[in-house]
Amino acid sequence: MTTDLWMLVWTGLMCVLIPVVYVGARLSAPGGVAWGFGNRETGIDAPEWSNRAARAHANLVENIAPFAILVLVAHVSGKANATTALGATIFFWARVAHAAVYIAGVPYVRTAAFAASAVGLVMILLELF
Secondary structure, three states: OOHHHHHHHHHHHHHHHHHHHHHHHHHHOOOHHHHHHOOOOOOOOOOHHHHHHHHHHHHHHHHHHHHHHHHHHHHHOOOOOHHHHHHHHHHHHHHHHHHHHHHHOOHHHHHHHHHHHHHHHHHHHHHOO
16 A cells, blocks of 8 residues: 555544544533433533544544545546655644644644645645646
């Protein structure tokens, strides 16, 4: 399997695992188990870092589709190369950094990590043309 595809797999795995971080915090909050099994019509008083983790996850969910599309198109079209591999690797590690600094509450570094992931996407996209 190519580096591009491995980065897609690892990004997908990260997307599946991030909720473990915030679900645990929400379930351990007072009334959290009932809230978790209920219809969630009201909020839960969970630590702010868990809310940031949920937002980091939502942001990754929004960005994983374009990443997957670019990686898969590059692979299927035979245009995957060292540049697309580097772009995919940059995207993955930038998303790891984005999640970590978002959960930690570091605003400007979070934006820089997001921008770095966008650079990775653009690198893949340019190889398609």
